[in-house]
Amino acid sequence: MSQPTPMIQQYMANKELHKDAILFFRLGDFYEMFFDDAELAARELEIVLTARESGENKIPMCGVPHHSASGYIAKLISRGYKVAICEQIEDPKEAKGLVQREVTRIITPGTVLDDSMLSDNNNNYLAAIYEGPQVIGFSYSDISTGEFKVTEFSGDNAFNDLMGELYRLRPAECLLPPSASLGGQWSDKNMNVPTVFTVVENAALSVEEAKSMIKGQLDVDKEEDLDFDLTGPGLLAAAMVVIFLEATCHSHLIHIKDLESYKNTNFVVMDASTRRNLELSATIREGKRDGSLLSVLDFCHTAMGKRKLKRWLEQPVRDITMIEARLDGVEEIKNGLVLKSQLQKALGNVYDMERIAGRIGSGIVSPRDLNALKFSIAAIGQIKELLREAQSGLLKEISEMDPLEDIYDLINRAIDDDPALGLKEGGIIKPGYHNEIDELKRLSQEGSQWLVEFENQEKQRTGMKFLKVGFNKVFGYYIEVSKSNLHLVPLDYHRKQTLVNTERFINEELKNYEGRILGAREKLFALEYEEFVKIREEIAGQIEAIQSAADKISALDVIYSLGEAAYQNNYIRPQLSRESTLEIKGGRHPVVEKHLLTSRFVPNDIKMDSDTRFAIITGPNMGGKSTFMRQTALLILMAQIGSFIPAESAEIGIVDKIFTRVGASDDLAAGQSTFMVEMVEVAHILDNATRNSLIILDEIGRGTSTFDGLSIARAVSEYIANRINARALFATHYHELTELESDFPSIVNLSVSVLDSGDNVVFLKKVLPGKADKSYGIHVARMAGIKNAVISRAQSILDGLEKENDMFIPDVLQQELFPAEDPVREELQALEIDNLSPKEALLLIYRWKELLDKDQQSV
Numbered sequence: 001m002s003q004p005t006p007m008i009q010q011y012m013a014n015k016e017l018h019k020d021a022i023l024f025f026r027l028g029d030f031y032e033m034f035f036d037d038a039e040l041a042a043r044e045l046e047i048v049l050t051a052r053e054s055g056e057n058k059i060p061m062c063g064v065p066h067h068s069a070s071g072y073i074a075k076l077i078s079r080g081y082k083v084a085i086c087e088q089i090e091d092p093k094e095a096k097g098l099v100q101r102e103v104t105r106i107i108t109p110g111t112v113l114d115d116s117m118l119s120d121n122n123n124n125y126l127a128a129i130y131e132g133p134q135v136i137g138f139s140y141s142d143i144s145t146g147e148f149k150v151t152e153f154s155g156d157n158a159f160n161d162l163m164g165e166l167y168r169l170r171p172a173e174c175l176l177p178p179s180a181s182l183g184g185q186w187s188d189k190n191m192n193v194p195t196v197f198t199v200v201e202n203a204a205l206s207v208e209e210a211k212s213m214i215k216g217q218l219d220v221d222k223e224e225d226l227d228f229d230l231t232g233p234g235l236l237a238a239a240m241v242v243i244f245l246e247a248t249c250h251s252h253l254i255h256i257k258d259l260e261s262y263k264n265t266n267f268v269v270m271d272a273s274t275r276r277n278l279e280l281s282a283t284i285r286e287g288k289r290d291g292s293l294l295s296v297l298d299f300c301h302t303a304m305g306k307r308k309l310k311r312w313l314e315q316p317v318r319d320i321t322m323i324e325a326r327l328d329g330v331e332e333i334k335n336g337l338v339l340k341s342q343l344q345k346a347l348g349n350v351y352d353m354e355r356i357a358g359r360i361g362s363g364i365v366s367p368r369d370l371n372a373l374k375f376s377i378a379a380i381g382q383i384k385e386l387l388r389e390a391q392s393g394l395l396k397e398i399s400e401m402d403p404l405e406d407i408y409d410l411i412n413r414a415i416d417d418d419p420a421l422g423l424k425e426g427g428i429i430k431p432g433y434h435n436e437i438d439e440l441k442r443l444s445q446e447g448s449q450w451l452v453e454f455e456n457q458e459k460q461r462t463g464m465k466f467l468k469v470g471f472n473k474v475f476g477y478y479i480e481v482s483k484s485n486l487h488l489v490p491l492d493y494h495r496k497q498t499l500v501n502t503e504r505f506i507n508e509e510l511k512n513y514e515g516r517i518l519g520a521r522e523k524l525f526a527l528e529y530e531e532f533v534k535i536r537e538e539i540a541g542q543i544e545a546i547q548s549a550a551d552k553i554s555a556l557d558v559i560y561s562l563g564e565a566a567y568q569n570n571y572i573r574p575q576l577s578r579e580s581t582l583e584i585k586g587g588r589h590p591v592v593e594k595h596l597l598t599s600r601f602v603p604n605d606i607k608m609d610s611d612t613r614f615a616i617i618t619g620p621n622m623g624g625k626s627t628f629m630r631q632t633a634l635l636i637l638m639a640q641i642g643s644f645i646p647a648e649s650a651e652i653g654i655v656d657k658i659f660t661r662v663g664a665s666d667d668l669a670a671g672q673s674t675f676m677v678e679m680v681e682v683a684h685i686l687d688n689a690t691r692n693s694l695i696i697l698d699e700i701g702r703g704t705s706t707f708d709g710l711s712i713a714r715a716v717s718e719y720i721a722n723r724i725n726a727r728a729l730f731a732t733h734y735h736e737l738t739e740l741e742s743d744f745p746s747i748v749n750l751s752v753s754v755l756d757s758g759d760n761v762v763f764l765k766k767v768l769p770g771k772a773d774k775s776y777g778i779h780v781a782r783m784a785g786i787k788n789a790v791i792s793r794a795q796s797i798l799d800g801l802e803k804e805n806d807m808f809i810p811d812v813l814q815q816e817l818f819p820a821e822d823p824v825r826e827e828l829q830a831l832e833i834d835n836l837s838p839k840e841a842l843l844l845i846y847r848w849k850e851l852l853d854k855d856q857q858s859v
Contacts, residue, residue, distance in 0.1 A: 006098050008034065008052075008059065014086050014103055021084035021106055022076060024069065028092075031085075032063040044079060045072050073107060074117040080196045082108045106248040109196045110173030113144055113362055115355060120303035121289075122310070123147070126244070127171035127195070129162065130203075130237040131180060136162050137233025140169055141241050145304075145354040146255040146361060146547055148241070151262050152234040157688055160271055161264060166193045167272035168314045175240050177203040193272075202247075203240050207232045210239035217242045218257055230261060255361025255543050268316040268640055269657040269688075273681060277660040277696075278633055279591070280313050293634060296590050297643065299564035301347035304354040304550060305557025312558060316640035318654055320576050326559065326642025327573055328392035333563030334644065340567070342386050343560050349379040350557075353550035360540050367419035367428045367532065370539070373546070374411040377404045380549060383556065394559065401552040402545045414535050426525045428532050437531065440524035447517040451477075454510065464488050469510070477514045478504040562643045569594075571644035574635075575651045580692050582608040582636070582727055586648030589631040590638065593646065602765040603648070604628055613746040614721045616738055617731040618772035622783075623752035624765040625731040626662070629696045632729060633658055636694060655727070657693040659685045661700065676846070678702075682716055683842045686724070695720060695728040702733075708849050710734050715845070721746050738771035 004012065007027075011034055015023050022041055024031035033041045034052070038060040042049035051058040064072045073083050087104045107114075110126030118124055123142045130137040136158045139150040153161040166174070174195045214235065215221070238259060245253060276284055281294040289295050294313055300306045317323060333340050351372035359365040380403060387399035413433055420427030426444075429437050455469040458479060468480045480502050481489055493505035506514075539546075565571065569590070586603040593601035602624070606615070617625050635645045639652045661681045682700060689695055700716055701709025713734050720728050721744045730737075740747045751772040753764040 004057075010098060010101060011086075014084075014101065018084040018103060018106065021082040023084045023086055023103075024064075024073070025086045026066065026088050026101060027063070029066055030063040031066055031069050032061060034059055034061050036060075038062045040081075041072075041076070044081070045075060047072075070114050070116045074112075074114075077107060077109050077112060077117060080109065082106055103250070105250050108173055108198065108248055110171065110175075110198075111143060111245065111248045112172070113359060113364060115352075115359075118144055118355070120352070121306045123169075123307050125169050125171035126173050126175070126241060127166070127169060128175040128200075128237040128240040128244075129180070130177055130233045130240060132231070132233035132236075135231055135233045137230070137235065137237035138162055138165060139234065139237040139241050140171060141245070141256060143245060143249070143253060143256065143362070144358045145307075146253075146257070146358055148238075148256050148258060149260045149262055150230065150234050150238045151264065152230060153264075157684075160684060160688075161269070163193070164269065164271045164275070165264075166195070167275050168270075171195050173198055175200050175244055177236070177240065198244075200240050200244055202243060203236070207235055210235040213239045213242045214259060217245075217253075218259055219254075234261070249362065251363055253362050254540060255358050255547065257544060265656075266318060268318060268637065268655060271659070271684065273662075274658055274660045275314065277662045278630060278637070278658075280637075281310050291591065291595070293591055293638075296569070296594055297562060297565045297638075299561040299568075300557045301344065301560070302350045302554060302557045303352040304554040305347070305561065307354075308554040309558045309561055312641045313637075316637050317642075318640070318656060320578060320654055323576060323640060323642050323654075325392070325394045326562075327644070329394040329559040330562045330566060330642060330644060331573055332390065332392045332395060333560055334566045339386060340560070340563060343383070343556070344564075346379050346382045346386060347553075347557055347560060349382075350376045350553055353546060353553065357543055357546045357550060360536065360546070361543055363536070363540075365536055365539075366421075366423070367415050368421075370411050370415050370535070371417070371419065373539075374408055374415070376553075377408040377549075380404065380553065383553070387556075395556070398552045398556045401549045404542075404545060404549055407539055407542060407546070410535065410538065414531075423532065424525055424529050426521070426528050428528045434527075434531055437524065437527055440520055440527065443520045444517065444524060447513070447520070450513060454513070462488050462490055470504075475504065476506075476518070477510055478506055479510065480504050559642075562641075566644035569646060571646050572649060574639040574645050574647075575649075576639065577651055577653045579653045580610070580727065581651060581653040582606060582632075582694075584632070584635060584645075584647050584650045584652070587631055587635055587650070588646035589627050590634055590646050592627055592631075604631070604765075604767040606632055606767075608727045611745060612748050613725055614717065614728045614744070615730065615748050615750045616717070616740060616771075617729060617750045617752070617767070618733070618735055618738060619752035620754060620772070623754065624767070625752055626698050627765075628752070628767050629698060629729045629731060630660075630662075633660065633694060633696055653692070653727075655692055655694045656690055657688065658696075659689055659693060660696040660698070661685060662696065662698040679712075679842050679846055682712075686716070686719060686842070689720070689724050689726045691725045693724070693726040695724075695726050695730075697728065697730040697732075699732060700730075710736060712842075712845060713737060714740070715841075717747070718744070719841075735771065741771075 011023070011025050014025070015035075015037070022033060022037045024033065026032075032038075038049060041047070042060075042062040045062075045064070047062050047064065049060055049062050052061040076083055084103045084106045086101050088099050088101050089104070090100045092099050105111075108126075110124065112118055112124055124144055125140045125142050127138070127140040134154060136153045137150070138153065139148075141148040151165075153159075170193065172195065174193075174197050176197060176199050178199055178201055180199070210232075245256075270278075279292045281292050282289060283291040294310055297313070298306060298309055300309055333343070353373065353376050356365065356369050356373050356376075359369055380401065384399055384401065384403060387395050390396050390399055414430055416428055416430045426441075431438055431441070451469055455467065458469070459465060459467050464481060464485045466482055466485070469477065470480055471477050475497055478496050479493065481493075481504075482502050486503060489503075489505065490507075492507045494507065495503060496506050497504040583606070585605050587606065588601050588603050604624075606628075608615070617628070619625055635647065635650065636652055636655055637658065638645045639650070640654065661678065678700065682697075685695060685697075697716075701712045713730075713732060714737060717730060717737060717740055720726060721740075725746065738749050741749045749769065749771040750767050751770055753766040753768050754772075
């Protein structure tokens with residue numbers, strides 16, 4: 001095999017350093033890929049695979065134009081690949097021999113900065129997990145905005161808390177240290193989060209090393225400047241983010257200057273199941289935004305406002321002072337129709353300042369980005385004026401933001417109003433800003449006029465009407481002549497290039513001009529780029545002021561959005577309480593009411609106080625039980641983000657956690673049945689709920705036999721009512737559970753009303769005190785179109801079962817659960833119940849069920 005060419009050797013040397021990435025190798029105006037990378041890229045990007053000569057061999061090759069590379073890179077990134085960008089780091093004209101090339105950055109799913117690869121409405125998070133002996137450290141950053149946060153999880157529920165955060169953030173990429181295997185609990189099937197896992201081989205080995213790396217990123221000297229109290233795992237996770245960014249971005253990201261430590265206890269805790277069931281930002285079935293709570297509340301006019309609204313929605317707060325401040329702002333905007341209208345116009349002129357700041361900090365900001373920043377700063381001036389008379393504390397605080405006038409002035413003086421797309425092709429600096437640039441531009445413009453005059457001169461001299469003078473980067477200036485006119489070409493023309501229908505020439509006069517004008521243009525382009533870099537660096541020195549203004553504008557946009565939603569949807573301001581109470585009158589489901597086209601949503605009331613804590617809800621399927629329970633959870637959640645809510649009135653005691661157990665399906669990947677999944681979810685609730693929590697239970701025990709399911713449902717209800725005393729809603733078809741109302745003062749029965757006229761029923765969707773007398777399952781089956789013969793047979797069977805039920809069901813809840821001689825009974829009697837955790841109790845019940853099933857089979 002012959003020796004590869006020097007260029008291919010250069011490619012192979014760079015590829016050796018980045019084996020896990022697809023190498024985009026810059027050759028002129030193209031990025032080329034070779035060998036296995038070429039075959040993979042050609043397949044994934046659906047581009048032509050060719051071959052290139054290298055010595056005596058042909059090697060696979062494909063390529064994409066550099067000016068449209070971002071679209072191809074985005075496609076590879078979206079499929080989980082990494083792309084290493086290998087650029088020409090010297091001017092080919094000045095190169096002696098092979099042009100020097102090296103990798104300037106590595107783009108991974110979590111390190112995307114190019115706006116065309118990012119979603120306006122969603123953050124693009126890079127997360128890191130570091131598992132210690134007793135604590136899990138977790139950190140995440142969105143490098144496109146500069147957000148950087150860290151927390152720690154401990155205790156028996158640490159892994160579930162981590163999963164809740166991962167589901168909330170949905171990071172594009174998740175980093176793990178070498179000590180964490182991608183198998184075990186960190187495997188895709190267990191994590192159940194759509195992310196790319198990456199092992200960071202050179203992760204920090206000690207807490208001191210981690211602190212040093214973090215201080216370097218944040219530009220702080222002393223350890224006390226790190227304003228958080230973390231143990232090792234949190235610091236090691238944050239350091240992993242820093243290490244990975246340095247390795248991939250190949251530059252110091254100056255916009256990431258603040259590492260915020262947060263605790264779950266500051267927010268409403270929701271596990272992954274609850275977030276999914278409540279459809280906060282995406283629907284369960286299709287994962288779409290439309291149909292989610294976010295789609296109802298989003299009236300934001302800026303991309304950064306949309307992202308912040310989503311963050312607020314998925315992380316409700318517990319601080320009643322913060323919530324009231326938000327509500328004050330929402331109320332002022334809702335009631336101030338003129339202010340609302342004026343803010344709408346002003347916010348519409350604000351660009352994505354967060355991500356512009358990110359591109360400034362990473363050194364890739366464009367002149368057009370700076371003009372967008374200029375327009376945004378102009379809008380800030382308008383907004384400050386509009387808020388000058390604001391009454392609410394939050395709007396007053398926003399009105400005091402830095403006007404950024406010096407940045408506006410610099411951009412307005414320096415950057416052309418319609419700058420070129422490229423940075424090194426001129427057309428960036430505004431006339432009047434730089435004397436030498438102005439002079440070089442004058443020479444260039446005079447040169448353009450000279451070319452027009454030269455072309456006319458040659459047409460007259462040669463008699464060729466269609467002669468044309470042009471320019472390209474490869475051949476320079478040329479005189480283009482059609483082949484039909486070649487007999488008219490004068491002797492002083494020298495052939496430069498032959499095309500299909502034309503020939504290109506140059507003469508001495510044009511060649512002399514080319515030397516003068518190209519020298520001036522090259523100097524102009526270089527000087528404009530040099531001046532732009534200076535401007536960029538000057539603005540970068542004020543990046544924290546830009547980020548602060550962006551934060552305030554995005555908060556204003558969210559407050560505006562919630563005010564607009566309240567105005568358009570007839571929402572009211574909830575009254576908040578530190579007591580564990582709940583009273584909502586005329587509550588409506590915020591999403592369902594927006595999608596009812598032919599009917600009016602039926603509002604419902606709910607009241608819970610220190611005496612009444614647990615509602616058992618019975619009634620038919622399609623009656624509205626699930627909607628009512630989800631509605632209750634959503635209204636509480638809306639109140640705790642600072643939103644008005646759809647109701648006539650509401651007093652809401654702050655909740656610390658929301659739990660939902662709604663439906664279940666087999667988790668085949670984890671080897672768990674539907675019933676086991678349900679029991680694990682219930683165990684999690686019983687282990688973690690407090691008096692200040694909200695629990696939503698939509699059926700329990702449906703995945704097993706009737707008596708088993710009823711026993712478990714009753715035991716769970718009793719435990720919540722006796723031990724936890726949380727506010728709880730439990731929808732069930734076990735009508736026997738309605739008897740609990742007479743045994744427990746804190747339990748109340750509710751039912752969904754039905755208009756029954758014999759063969760026909762109408763579900764009124766109204767929730768009323770009392771228990772349901774029927775489930776109306778057969779009526780629902782008839783409505784679904786099941787054959788009349790089947791319906792008649794079902795009614796006959798039901799009549800017979802109800803007669804049998806009358807004979808033995810009343811005693812079921814009084815009798816002993818197991819026969820006296822049953823060994824399971826002996827084990828039960830030996831248990832020290834007070835020392836059992838809820839999870840242990842449920843696991844025992846599950847094991848006993850299996851034993852009893854085996855005994856039944858042996859009978």
